[in-house]
Amino acid sequence: MSKVLFSIDEVKQMISQGYNLILAGDEMALRQLPRGHWIAGTTPYFMGEEGGEVSREKILVTGIPGYATAAKIQTYDTGTISGVYKDIPENGFGFILIPAFTEIHQVFSLKAPEFPDFATRPLLGWISGILLDDLGKVTPKVINGETGEIIDSKAVMLAVTLPPKIVADINILNIFKQGTGDEITFATDGFEVKEAIVNGQTVNFSKYVTEKSIDTKLPLVADYSGAAVNISIQAVDTAKGTVAFYAPVFKDVRYRFAEPVDNYFREFMSHVLEDDYKEYATSNMINKKSVLFSCNCILNYLYSNLEGLKTGEMTGPITFGEVAYQLLNQTLVYLTIYHLA
Amino acid sequence: MTIPLATDGIWKEMLRKQKQFDFEFLALKMLLGRLIMDVERDPSEANVEKCAVQLHDLLAKNQHLPSAMNDIQKICS
Numbered sequence: 001m002s003k004v005l006f007s008i009d010e011v012k013q014m015i016s017q018g019y020n021l022i023l024a025g026d027e028m029a030l031r032q033l034p035r036g037h038w039i040a041g042t043t044p045y046f047m048g049e050e051g052g053e054v055s056r057e058k059i060l061v062t063g064i065p066g067y068a069t070a071a072k073i074q075t076y077d078t079g080t081i082s083g084v085y086k087d088i089p090e091n092g093f094g095f096i097l098i099p100a101f102t103e104i105h106q107v108f109s110l111k112a113p114e115f116p117d118f119a120t121r122p123l124l125g126w127i128s129g130i131l132l133d134d135l136g137k138v139t140p141k142v143i144n145g146e147t148g149e150i151i152d153s154k155a156v157m158l159a160v161t162l163p164p165k166i167v168a169d170i171n172i173l174n175i176f177k178q179g180t181g182d183e184i185t186f187a188t189d190g191f192e193v194k195e196a197i198v199n200g201q202t203v204n205f206s207k208y209v210t211e212k213s214i215d216t217k218l219p220l221v222a223d224y225s226g227a228a229v230n231i232s233i234q235a236v237d238t239a240k241g242t243v244a245f246y247a248p249v250f251k252d253v254r255y256r257f258a259e260p261v262d263n264y265f266r267e268f269m270s271h272v273l274e275d276d277y278k279e280y281a282t283s284n285m286i287n288k289k290s291v292l293f294s295c296n297c298i299l300n301y302l303y304s305n306l307e308g309l310k311t312g313e314m315t316g317p318i319t320f321g322e323v324a325y326q327l328l329n330q331t332l333v334y335l336t337i338y339h340l341a
Numbered sequence: 342m343t344i345p346l347a348t349d350g351i352w353k354e355m356l357r358k359q360k361q362f363d364f365e366f367l368a369l370k371m372l373l374g375r376l377i378m379d380v381e382r383d384p385s386e387a388n389v390e391k392c393a394v395q396l397h398d399l400l401a402k403n404q405h406l407p408s409a410m411n412d413i414q415k416i417c418s
Binding site: 113121122 | 361374377382399405
């Protein structure tokens with residue numbers, strides 16, 4: 001297992017050596033870093049080489065391999081974010097960091113599928129967060145290490161160009177599957193709803209969730225041609241009659257609550273092993289690929305008590321949302337690099 | 342493996358869910374999922390053709406990826 005969590009001094013040294021880095025850490029740790037070719041998002045939660053942990057001192061480092069031919073840092077506001085897919089190199093990937101609870105987070109979440117060239121080039125990343133005890137006291141940030149800007153209202157992307165014969169692909173590990181319960185749709189896109197259409201009948205969604213005693217740790221799941229996309233519930237307010245989500249629901253998408261999961265960790269590890277086996281059994285790519293990055297959701301970390309547990313090679317930041325082309329929730333996202341023959 | 346032309350009927354069959362595949366390429370799954378909904382909202386021939394071009398172009402741009410190659414093989418077989 002490679003080391004992924006480093007001290008502030010170790011990261012300072014990497015920066016001084018000119019490496020292209022993607023960093024994750026608590027704001028106070030990241031603020032101590034010198035300028036250089038790096039981007040960062042705030043989170044004190046990690047899946048490190050020793051398992052899940054919370055640290056305000058350590059920094060999780062993803063190094064861009066030396067074979068990358070270019071790595072360009074760009075920032076986006078709500079007016080420019082629509083160009084994000086077009087800015088990804090033809091052969092390479094874009095790695096985006098977006099601060100949680102911001103307008104740019106909302107705009108990207110709601111509009112990304114309508115942006116030009118959506119999904120045509122690999123875009124992955126994560127939504128930065130904070131220590132949950134600090135909610136309301138500090139804001140999630142992203143940092144452009146090149147300029148030293150510490151930003152809580154813009155997104156930052158590292159656009160990485162790969163040489164011919166080396167390609168990047170994004171995938172997800174989602175242990176949740178659509179259940180067999182009611183079909184749920186919504187009349188509008190949004191992070192908060194009052195009404196839902198359940199099996200064709202319009203109902204107050206908070207009342208529905210409460211009366212059905214739905215376990216709100218289970219996400220709503222949409223099936224995008226075989227890709228299960230989760231929408232996690234943030235809060236059910238029966239007094240206001242609203243349900244808030246960590247990612248937006250979309251008009252006309254058919255959702256169902258996920259099937260219950262008995263033991264997240266066991267399920268998760270079985271998915272990891274199943275994926276490895278499939279790869280081994282069906283592909284000639286074995287030994288020619290490597291996972292460069294992965295991240296997992298804070299809700300999976302909390303609901304499944306991942307602190308102290310190891311999740312194989314899948315190390316990385318614990319996030320307030322994941323990006324695999326679009327915003328996802330309660331999902332592990334990973335980037336695989338293939339060296340083609 | 343050659344990708345079927347954007348005018349090939351296979352894309353329309355996928356968009357109308359007359360043909361379904363167990364795809365691997367995540368971008369294809371996400372885009373197809375969205376385009377199927379788009380076609381359900383607007384089933385006009387012009388819209389289906391526009392969506393077919395998007396699917397074709399996605400695979401054409403990414404045909405070097407192992408997951409996309411496997412999916413192209415599924416579509417062609």
